[in-house]
Amino acid sequence: MTDRRGTAPEPGSSPFEEGIELPGLEEPEEESRGRGPSLSGPDSSGAGAQVTAAAGDAPIQQASLWGDAWRQLRRNPFFIMPVVLLLVFTVMAVAPQLFTSGDPYDCNLTNNIVDGQLLIRGPSDGHPFGFDVQGCDYFTRVIYGARVSLSIGLMTVFFAAVIAVTLGALSGFYGGWLDGVVARVADIVFAIPLTLGGIIVLNTLGERSLWKVSLALLLFIWPTTMRLMRSSVLSVKEMDYVAAARALGGSDWRIIRRHILPNGMAPVIVYSTITVGIIIATEATLSFLGVGLQLPAVSWGLMISGAQFRILEYPHLLFFPASFLVLLVFSFILLGDALRDALDPRLR
Amino acid sequence: MTAQQTGVTFETRDRDYEGHLLEIDDLHVEFRTPYGIVNAVNGISYTLDPGETLAILGESGSGKSVSAQAIMGIIDSPPGFVTKGSIRYKGRDLLKLPESERRKVRGREISMIFQDALTALNPVFTVGFQIGEMFRVHRGMSKRDAKQKAIELMDRVRIPSAKDRVNDYPHQFSGGMRQRVMIAMALSLDPDILIADEPTTALDVTVQAQIMELLDDLQSETGMGLILITHDLGVVADVSDRLAVMYAGEIVETGDVYEIYGNPAHPYTEGLMASIPRIDQKGEELNPIKGAPPNLMRIPPGCPFHPRCPYARKRCVEEIPPLYEVDANRRSACHFWHEVISAERPTHG
Numbered sequence: 224m225t226d227r228r229g230t231a232p233e234p235g236s237s238p239f240e241e242g243i244e245l246p247g248l249e250e251p252e253e254e255s256r257g258r259g260p261s262l263s264g265p266d267s268s269g270a271g272a273q274v275t276a277a278a279g280d281a282p283i284q285q286a287s288l289w290g291d292a293w294r295q296l297r298r299n300p301f302f303i304m305p306v307v308l309l310l311v312f313t314v315m316a317v318a319p320q321l322f323t324s325g326d327p328y329d330c331n332l333t334n335n336i337v338d339g340q341l342l343i344r345g346p347s348d349g350h351p352f353g354f355d356v357q358g359c360d361y362f363t364r365v366i367y368g369a370r371v372s373l374s375i376g377l378m379t380v381f382f383a384a385v386i387a388v389t390l391g392a393l394s395g396f397y398g399g400w401l402d403g404v405v406a407r408v409a410d411i412v413f414a415i416p417l418t419l420g421g422i423i424v425l426n427t428l429g430e431r432s433l434w435k436v437s438l439a440l441l442l443f444i445w446p447t448t449m450r451l452m453r454s455s456v457l458s459v460k461e462m463d464y465v466a467a468a469r470a471l472g473g474s475d476w477r478i479i480r481r482h483i484l485p486n487g488m489a490p491v492i493v494y495s496t497i498t499v500g501i502i503i504a505t506e507a508t509l510s511f512l513g514v515g516l517q518l519p520a521v522s523w524g525l526m527i528s529g530a531q532f533r534i535l536e537y538p539h540l541l542f543f544p545a546s547f548l549v550l551l552v553f554s555f556i557l558l559g560d561a562l563r564d565a566l567d568p569r570l571r
Numbered sequence: 572m573t574a575q576q577t578g579v580t581f582e583t584r585d586r587d588y589e590g591h592l593l594e595i596d597d598l599h600v601e602f603r604t605p606y607g608i609v610n611a612v613n614g615i616s617y618t619l620d621p622g623e624t625l626a627i628l629g630e631s632g633s634g635k636s637v638s639a640q641a642i643m644g645i646i647d648s649p650p651g652f653v654t655k656g657s658i659r660y661k662g663r664d665l666l667k668l669p670e671s672e673r674r675k676v677r678g679r680e681i682s683m684i685f686q687d688a689l690t691a692l693n694p695v696f697t698v699g700f701q702i703g704e705m706f707r708v709h710r711g712m713s714k715r716d717a718k719q720k721a722i723e724l725m726d727r728v729r730i731p732s733a734k735d736r737v738n739d740y741p742h743q744f745s746g747g748m749r750q751r752v753m754i755a756m757a758l759s760l761d762p763d764i765l766i767a768d769e770p771t772t773a774l775d776v777t778v779q780a781q782i783m784e785l786l787d788d789l790q791s792e793t794g795m796g797l798i799l800i801t802h803d804l805g806v807v808a809d810v811s812d813r814l815a816v817m818y819a820g821e822i823v824e825t826g827d828v829y830e831i832y833g834n835p836a837h838p839y840t841e842g843l844m845a846s847i848p849r850i851d852q853k854g855e856e857l858n859p860i861k862g863a864p865p866n867l868m869r870i871p872p873g874c875p876f877h878p879r880c881p882y883a884r885k886r887c888v889e890e891i892p893p894l895y896e897v898d899a900n901r902r903s904a905c906h907f908w909h910e911v912i913s914a915e916r917p918t919h920g
Contacts, residue, residue: 289695463690469645470685471705471756472678481704485695 292565302561305554312551316370325363327521330355352543355529364521365543371433371522372551376503379437383445384495390445391452392479392487396460406453409446417443417505425514436515440502451494455487462486489566493559500555507548523548590662591618592796593642593681593764598656600634600641600820603649607868611637613820614656619764619796624787626799626807626828628843629817632864635800638817639766642798643683644673660764679709682762686769688749692741698725698752699737705759724755728785747778751785758789765790766798771806779803783810804847808832813900816840819865819875822894826901836903836912838880874905882907 296302315322346353352361390409394402417440424439425431459465460483468478509515510524511531518525523544530540600612612634619625629635640646641653644665658665660680665673677683685691693701702724703717712720718737725733728751741749750770757765767786771779787810790797801807807814808828815825816839824837835841842860862879865871871878877887886906894902897912905911 463685463687464693466645467683467685467691467753467756468693470643470677470683472674472676472709472760474674477708481696482693486693 292562295565296561299561299565301557302565305558305561308550308554309558312369312373312554315366316373319363319366319370322366323360323363325360327359327364327367328519329363330357330359346539353537353539355526355540361526361539361543364526365523365547367521368523368526368544369547369551371516371520372503372506372524372548375433375437375440375506376499376551376555379440379444379502380495380499382437383441383448383498384491386441386445387448388452388484388488388491391449391491392456392483394449395453395456395487396475396479396483402453405449409449412443413446413450415443417501418508421505421509422512422514425509431515431517433516433520436506436509440505444498444502448491448494448498452487452491455490456483459483459487493563493566496562497556497559500552500559503548503555504552591659592621592661593619593798594657594659595638595642596657596659598638598641598658599654600637600646600651601654602651609867610870611651611820611867612641613870615815615817615820615822616656617815617822617825619798621763621796622790622794623813624790624797624799624811626801626811626814627817628801628804628807628814630802630864632867633817634820634867635802635817636768637820639683639768639798639800642766643677643681644670645677645683678705678757678762679760680762681764681766682757682760683766683768684750684753684757684770687773688746688753689741689773691753692749694741697738697740698744699739701741702752702756702759705756709760720759721755724759725752728752728755728758728789730755745778746774747781750774750778750782754782754785754789758793761793762795764796764798766800768800769802770799772801772803779806786810804832804843816843819870820867821875821904822902823876823904824902825894826897830901834912836897836901836908837876837905838882838911839876841911841914842879882910 350360350362352365355361355364390405394405420443421436421439424442425436428435428439462482465478465482468482473481506515506522507524507527510522511528513528515524516522526544527541527548530537530544534541595618596616597614598612598616599610599614602609602611615634615638617625627635627638637646637651640651642658642665646653653666656666660676665676668676692698696704699718699721702721703712703714706712706717706720707714722733722737725737730736730748730751736744741752744752750773754770765786770786771782774782783806786797786799789795797810799807799811811828813825814828814831815822816831816837817823818839824831824835824840826836831840832844835844839860842858845858846860848857860879865875865878871888873886873888873890874880874883874892877883880887882905884907890906892904892906894904895906895908897903897908903911
C-alpha cells in the first residue's frame with residue numbers, strides 16, 4: 224500500500240512530508256502484485272507473465288475477491304463437505320420420491336402391533352427407521368421433513384437479507400433521519416429474543432402454516448443482518464473509489480449498485496448462511512414447543528416433539544429426526560465459516 | 572446552455588464563451604464539527620483558461636484539496652458547507668445549479684483524479700469494465716463498444732499491451748499504471764478541466780515524472796485546463812504555467828512558477844523554498860519553517876502566518892493583508908512583500 228497524506232504535520236517537522244526525494248530508489252515500473260502461481264518455470268502464468276507486455280500468450284490468472292475466494296474454497300474440505308451434504312438435502316427436499324417410495328401420510332397402527340400388543344416398532348427390515356406413534360414409516364417421514372426445514376430456513380433468510388440489505392444500504396449511505404429511524408426500530412426488535420418473539424407472534428396467529436412461521440421468524444432476524452450491512456456500507460462509503468465515482472459523475476443509485484453493494488455484501492452473505500442454520504433450529508424449537516408448525520405437517524421439529532415423552536422407551540423417535548436436523552444446521556454453519564475464511568483476505 | 576447541448580460538446584467543443592474557463596471568486600468552505608467550525612477555505616479566488624496549468628501548492632490542511640472538492644461539489648455536507656463565493660464554469664455559477672445539473676458537469680466538463688489510485692479504483696471490477704462504464708453510462712454504448720473504447724483509452728494513457736490488460740483487476744497493476752487507469756477514466760468523457768489532486772504523491776520518483784509528462788502531453792492534445800494540487804515543489808516546476816501558494820485556507824502568493832521560485836514575495840513561500848533539501852547542503856541542517864500550521868478553528872488574527880514569520884511585526888497581528896499587486900501577474904498577501912522580494916538569499920538550484 225502506498226502512503227496516505229496525513230492530516231497535519233507534526234509540530235516542528237518539515238511541512239512537506241515527502242519533500243525529500245532520493246534518486247536511485249526507483250523500483251521497476253511494473254511491479255507484480257498478482258497472487259498467481261509461483262514465478263518459477265518458463266511458462267508461469269502468474270504475475271511474472273504480466274510484467275513483460277510482450278509475453279502476452281501466457282494466460283493471466285484472474286484475481287478478484289470472488290475469484291480468489293473460489294480458488295481457496297474448492298480446495299477446502301470444510302467447504303466441500305457441507306456443499307455435498309446440502310446438495311443431498313436439497314434433492315431430498317425437492318424430490319423425496321428418489322429416496323423413498325413410501326407416503327408420509329400412509330399410516331397404519333397395525334404396523335405397531337407386535338405379538339398382539341400395541342407398541343412403537345423400532346428399525347426393522349424394510350423400515351430402517353422404524354415407525355412412529357401413528358404407525359407411519361419413520362424413514363419416509365424424516366425424508367419428507369427436509370422440505371419444511373430447508374424451505375423455512377432459506378425463505379426466511381432470503382427475505383430477511385432482502386430487507387436488511389435494502390435498509391442497511393440506504394440508511395448507511397444516506398444517514399440522517401432515515402438512518403436514525405431504521406437504526407432505532409432495529410434496536411428495539413433486536414432486543415427481543417428470537418425464540419420468545421416467535422412464541423408470542425405465533426401464539427396470536429390461529430392456524431400456523433409454513434409461511435406464517437417463516438414470517439414470524441423474519442420479523443425478528445432482519446435487524447442483525449441490517450446492522451451488519453449498514454456498518455459494511457459505512458466503511459465502503461468512505462473509500463476513495465466512491466469519491467472518485469462521484470467526481471466522475473456517478474449517480475447515487477449507480478454508486479450504491481456498483482460500488483457499495485459489491486464491496487459491502489461479503490459479511491452479509493457469510494452471516495446469512497449461518498443464519499439459515501439458526502432459523503432451521505429455531506423452527507424445530509418452536510414446533511417442539513407446540514407453537515410452530517401443526518400436524519399434519521411433516522417436520523423434524525414436530526417429530527422430535529412427538530418423541531418427547533417416549534425418549535427412553537423408543538429412542539429412535541428422537542434419534543433420526545434429530546440427527547438429520549443437526550446435520551443440516553451443521554452444514555450451513557460450516558459453509559458459513561468456510562465462506563467467511565475465504566472472503567476475508569486477512570484470514571488467508 | 573442546456574444539458575443536451577453540453578453532451579454534444581464531446582465532438583465539437585465550443586470555445587465561444589466570454590471570459591475565463593473557470594473563475595473562482597471569494598470561495599469560503601467551512602466544516603461544522605462538534606468541536607467548532609473549521610475554516611478550511613477562507614476566500615480564495617483564481618481563474619483558469621483552456622490549455623493552462625495552474626499549480627496549487629500548500630501543505631496538508633492548507634485547504635487545497637477542499638477547494639478542489641468544492642469545485643467538484645463532492646464535499647460531504649454536513650459537515651462541509653460552501654458558505655460564500657462563486658465557482659463560475661463558462662460563466663455558469665456551479666454553486667447555484669441543482670444537484671442533478673451539477674452531476675452532469677462532473678466527469679463530462681470537470682473531472683478529477685486522486686492521490687491514491689489503488690483506493691480510487693473499485694477492487695471488485697476489472698479496469699476495462701470501470702473505464703468502459705463511463706461510456707456505457709454517459710454515452711449509452713454497448714458492452715463490446717465500451718470495452719473497445721477502454722482499450723483505446725488505455726493505449727492513449729500508454730498502458731503497455733492494453734488489450735491484454737483490459738480484463739485485469741486494479742490490484743494487478745503497479746502504482747503508476749493504476750494512476751494511468753484513473754487518468755483514462757477521468758479523461759474518458761473529454762472534460763474541459765482536469766483537477767489532479769496530488770496525482771503523484773503515492774508514486775516513485777521516476778514514475779512521478781512519467782505521470783507528469785503524460786498529463787502534460789494529454790493537456791497539449793486536448794487543450795484542457797489543468798489544476799494541479801500538490802505539496803511537492805519538484806512536481807510543480809516543469810509543467811505549471813502559474814502557481815498559487817496556499818496557507819491556512821488562503822492564497823498567499825500567485826504568479827509565474829519560475830518568478831516565484833527565483834524570488835518569493837511572501838515569507839511563507841520563502842520558507843518553503845528554504846526548506847527544500849539541496850545537494851550542496853550535505854551535512855548541514857535542514858531549514859524547516861519554524862512552528863506548526865495554525866489550527867483552522869482558531870486562525871490567528873491579522874496575517875495567519877505571523878506567528879511563524881521572521882518578518883512579522885505589529886501591523887501583521889492587527890491587519891489582514893490583502894493580495895498586493897507585485898507586478899502585472901504576481902500577487903502577494905504580505906504587508907512587507909517589498910522586503911521579502913528584495914531579501915538577500917542563496918540561490919536555489
